[in-house]
Amino acid sequence: MRTLPPPPALRPIDVGPVRIDCPVILAPMxxxxxxxxxxxxxRFxxxxNVTEMIASPAMIRETRQSLQKAAWDAVEEPVSLQLAGCSPDEMAEAAKLNEDRGAAIIDINMGCPVKKVVKGDAGSALMRDLPLAASLIDATVKAVSVPVTVKMRMGWD
Structure with missing residues (x-):
C-alpha cells in the first residue's frame, strides 16, 4: 500500500520521543x-491515528470488543491508544497493558459528552472533578514510560 507524503508546509512534531512526521492527527471517534x-x-x-475510546475496566478484562478496538496494523504506527475511566488504578493498569502491546502514546479521554460515559463519571464528567482528573493523569504517567496525552473540552456538557 502506497502512503502519500505529507504536504511540504507541514513539519514533523514530537510528542516526547514519538516523532509524528505529518502533524495531521486522526481524532478518536x-x-x-x-x-x-x-x-x-x-494511507492519505x-x-x-488514535484508536476508538476503550473503557479501562474492559481493557483490563481483555473483552473481545476492547481487544478489537485496541488492535492496529503496523502500517498505522505510531499509534495512540485512547482510554476512558474514572479509577486511577484501572487507568494505570490498562495503560501499562497497552504500552506492553506497543502503543506509542496513551491518550486519556476527558472529553466525551455521551450520557452513558458521563454517568459513569468518565469522559467530560472528569472536568467536574479536577482532583480525580489529576489523579488519573498522575497514575497513568507513573505507570508507563510512553507519552500520556489528554483529550478534553472546555466544560463538561
Missing part, C-alpha cells in the same frame, strides 16, 4: 475510527 478506517486515513497522510 467511537464507531468510526476502527482499524480499516484508520489504515485508510493513514495522517501522521498519527
Amino acid at each position: 467511537t464507531g468510526v475510527t476502527d482499524m480499516p478506517f484508520r489504515k485508510l486515513v493513514r 497522510g495522517s501522521g498519527l
Whole structure:
C-alpha cells in the first residue's frame, strides 16, 4: 500500500520521543475510527491515528470488543491508544497493558459528552472533578514510560 507524503508546509512534531512526521492527527471517534478506517486515513497522510475510546475496566478484562478496538496494523504506527475511566488504578493498569502491546502514546479521554460515559463519571464528567482528573493523569504517567496525552473540552456538557 502506497502512503502519500505529507504536504511540504507541514513539519514533523514530537510528542516526547514519538516523532509524528505529518502533524495531521486522526481524532478518536467511537464507531468510526476502527482499524480499516484508520489504515485508510493513514494511507492519505495522517501522521498519527488514535484508536476508538476503550473503557479501562474492559481493557483490563481483555473483552473481545476492547481487544478489537485496541488492535492496529503496523502500517498505522505510531499509534495512540485512547482510554476512558474514572479509577486511577484501572487507568494505570490498562495503560501499562497497552504500552506492553506497543502503543506509542496513551491518550486519556476527558472529553466525551455521551450520557452513558458521563454517568459513569468518565469522559467530560472528569472536568467536574479536577482532583480525580489529576489523579488519573498522575497514575497513568507513573505507570508507563510512553507519552500520556489528554483529550478534553472546555466544560463538561
